[in-house]
Amino acid sequence: MTEAEVRAAIFRALAGVAPEVEPDTIDPKASLRDQIDIDSMDFLNFVIALHEMLRVDIPEVDYPKLASIDRCIAYLSAKLRA
Amino acid sequence: MLGADMEAGTLVEWLKQPGDALKRGDIIAVVETQKGAIEIEVFQAGVLERLVAKPGEKLPVGALMATFAGEGETAIMPAGPPPPPLKPPTLPSPAPTMPRPAPAAGARVRASPAARKRAGELGFDLAGLTGSGPDGAVTLADVEARSGARPPALAAPGAQLAMRQAIGAAMTRSKREIPHYYLSTTVDFHGATAWLEAANRDRPVTDRLLYGVLLLKAVALALKQAPEFNGYWSDGGFRPSVPIHIGVAISLRQGGLIAPAIHDADGKPLDQLMREFRDLVRRARSGGLRSSELSDATITVTSLGEQGVDTVFPVIYPPQVAMIGFGTPAERPWASAGQVVARRLLTASLAADHRVSDGHRGARFLAAIGNLLQAPEQL
Numbered sequence: 128m129t130e131a132e133v134r135a136a137i138f139r140a141l142a143g144v145a146p147e148v149e150p151d152t153i154d155p156k157a158s159l160r161d162q163i164d165i166d167s168m169d170f171l172n173f174v175i176a177l178h179e180m181l182r183v184d185i186p187e188v189d190y191p192k193l194a195s196i197d198r199c200i201a202y203l204s205a206k207l208r209a
Numbered sequence: 210m211l212g213a214d215m216e217a218g219t220l221v222e223w224l225k226q227p228g229d230a231l232k233r234g235d236i237i238a239v240v241e242t243q244k245g246a247i248e249i250e251v252f253q254a255g256v257l258e259r260l261v262a263k264p265g266e267k268l269p270v271g272a273l274m275a276t277f278a279g280e281g282e283t284a285i286m287p288a289g290p291p292p293p294p295l296k297p298p299t300l301p302s303p304a305p306t307m308p309r310p311a312p313a314a315g316a317r318v319r320a321s322p323a324a325r326k327r328a329g330e331l332g333f334d335l336a337g338l339t340g341s342g343p344d345g346a347v348t349l350a351d352v353e354a355r356s357g358a359r360p361p362a363l364a365a366p367g368a369q370l371a372m373r374q375a376i377g378a379a380m381t382r383s384k385r386e387i388p389h390y391y392l393s394t395t396v397d398f399h400g401a402t403a404w405l406e407a408a409n410r411d412r413p414v415t416d417r418l419l420y421g422v423l424l425l426k427a428v429a430l431a432l433k434q435a436p437e438f439n440g441y442w443s444d445g446g447f448r449p450s451v452p453i454h455i456g457v458a459i460s461l462r463q464g465g466l467i468a469p470a471i472h473d474a475d476g477k478p479l480d481q482l483m484r485e486f487r488d489l490v491r492r493a494r495s496g497g498l499r500s501s502e503l504s505d506a507t508i509t510v511t512s513l514g515e516q517g518v519d520t521v522f523p524v525i526y527p528p529q530v531a532m533i534g535f536g537t538p539a540e541r542p543w544a545s546a547g548q549v550v551a552r553r554l555l556t557a558s559l560a561a562d563h564r565v566s567d568g569h570r571g572a573r574f575l576a577a578i579g580n581l582l583q584a585p586e587q588l
Contacts, residue, residue, distance in 0.1 A: 147462065164462070166515040167419050168490050178414045187409045187417060 128207050130200060133181070137199050140176035144169040155196035183207060217269050218242040220262045229257045231277075236499065238274065243371040249500045251277070320347035372465040383527050387442075392571045393520050393558035396579040398538045402553045404585040420538065421512050422482045426588040428510050428533050429453045429475035431577035437566040438531035438559075438574055439507045447530060447565045456506025456526065457486065459493040468526060469498050470506035479588060514538060514555075523560040530562035533578070555582075 138150045145163050153162055165173070174185050174193070183206040185193070192202040218240035225237045236248040237257065258276040262268055383389075401423055409417045432439045432453050440449040453475040456468040469492075471477075471485050492498050506526070512535040513521050521534025536556040543552035557578055561571050581588065 145462070166460075167421070168487065171414075171417065171419060172487075172491075175414050185414055187406065 128181075128204075130204060133200050133203050133207070134196070136177065136180045137196060137203070140173050140180065143176050144172050153196060155200075158194050159196065160194070177203065181207065217267055218247075219267050220264050220274070221246060222264050223260055225257050227257050227259055231255055231257055234501075240268070243368075243375040246496050247498055247500055247503060249274070369464055372461075376465060379526060380524050383525050387525050387527060387530075388563040389525060389560050390563050390568055390571065391522055391558065391560050392568060392575055393556055394572075394575045394579060396555045396557050396582055397543065397552055398555040398582060399552040401582050401585040402538065416480065416483075418479055418483050419486070421514075422479055422486055423582060423585055423588055424512060424535050425455050425457065425471065425474055425486065425510055426477075426479060426482055427578045427581040428508070429455055430581050430588070431574055432508065433475060434577055435570065435574040437570060438561060440530060441507070441528040442530055442562060442564065443528050447562075450507040452507065454505045454507045456509035456529070457489060458509060458511035459490055461494060467493050467498070467503075468506060468509045468511075469493055469502035472501075472505060508532065511535070520556045521558050523558065525560050525562060530565045532560045534558045534560070 138148075141148055141150075141159075141163070145165055148163055153159075159165070160170075170190070174190070177183070177193075177199075178185055181203060183203060185206075189202065193199045219242075221239040221241050223238050225231065225235070231237065231251050232254045233250075233252060235251050237251055238249040239246050240249055256278045258278045260275050262272065262274045268274065398420075402420065405418060405420055405423065412418075436449050437447070439453055440447060442448070452473055454470040454472050455474040456470050458466055458468045460466045469489055471482065471489060474482060477485070489498075489502070506529065508529055509523075509526050509532045511521055511523060511532065514535060514537040517537050519536045521536060523532035523534040525532045534557070536558075538553050538555040540551050541554045542549050543554060544550075545552075557575055559571050559575050
């Protein structure tokens with residue numbers, strides 16, 4: 128899976144919990160929670176959507192590694208390669 | 210938000226026809242209200258006789274919608290506000306969520322149940338879509354195809370205004386009529402947090418628990434010993450409720466909030482509560498709350514932990530008589546056995562109706578919640 132595909136999956140998962148988000152307006156380096164109004168239920172649904180789309184297991188202790196778009200891409204890409 | 214504040218609804222469509230045999234809980238109609246579309250359920254078994262209300266018609270709360278031949282003839286009405294807990298024949302109250310970009314009068318989008326469900330999960334609205342199914346019905350494939358596209362998320366300004374007015378009406382009534390008193394206490398949440406982390410370590414992501422369900426369950430169990438906080442004020446007196454239906458305050462993305470109930474929360478294991486909690490939040494935000502969920506809550510819980518709030522000072526939802534608020538769990542200094550240690554703490558607060566209870570009982574109720582949270586494995 129290419130980085131662009133992982134990125135697209137992340138934004139699809141994000142659209143499921145925060146449909147108003149315009150991908151272009153998100154700073155990929157900055158914290159998602161600082162940019163988007165998501166609560167823990169939204170975040171859980173985001174992680175579930177990633178899990179279902181990409182078939183990767185994401186333990187709760189790894190949640191901090193999903194803090195920004197760039198970190199999501201790095202983390203998920205590594206998981207997919209493993 | 211709970212029935213106290215709805216004045217009228219517009220019938221969108223009938224989902225059942227005269228002659229249909231109905232059982233309790235069947236959804237017979239969809240009504241658009243100030244808080245979005247809600248599904249109207251029947252409260253007892255019987256046969257639908259005649260449809261009185263017509264799609265597109267605006268109905269005041271309590272209006273006759275249909276006649277119903279059942280065990281004892283009754284009429285079905287929509288949105289009757291203060292949830293009469295023991296009176297079956299009327300239908301309930303207010304509404305959910307996601308004000309949708311107003312569909313043309315009465316026209317509800319045709320969509321397969323799977324498409325509707327998926328759209329709900331993805332949080333987007335089917336209104337205005339024409340699908341590839343029979344009669345332009347939206348299919349699951351249509352939804353999937355669009356799921357990457359921009360969903361129309363922003364509510365129509367009129368719908369937002371209506372929700373704000375509904376909240377304003379209920380809260381004004383609360384502040385005018387209910388003599389609130391407030392208590393708060395600090396709960397040691399350290400053990401519960403550790404227990405939850407350990408429990409989630411072994412769970413697939415789809416089965417993980419949020420700490421909020423521990424709070425809901427603790428409140429539900431504590432109410433068994435504190436019946437004066439569970440029920441309604443109506444006709445000048447307190448009507449305690451035996452069932453414990455916990456209203457959960459859910460904020461909506463476009464602004465506003467709604468507090469649908471999780472029924473019989475005291476008797477449900479945490480896993481089931483979590484599933485229902487997730488489902489409730491999803492439906493609150495994407496449409497599809499049921500009328501009973503909006504009228505049945507016997508107490509409400511709000512958790513503003515996400516926002517870093519220390520203490521919540523709740524405003525009771527009439528006709529309920531109490532509300533519990535939780536602040537953010539945070540690590541703080543805590544003195545124990547002569548030592549100051551860092552522990553994860555949480556503030557629990559209570560707003561209660563002085564016509565029904567006093568601070569002494571309220572304090573015991575809050576303490577019971579705190580104690581229950583010390584043994585999360587027993588929740």
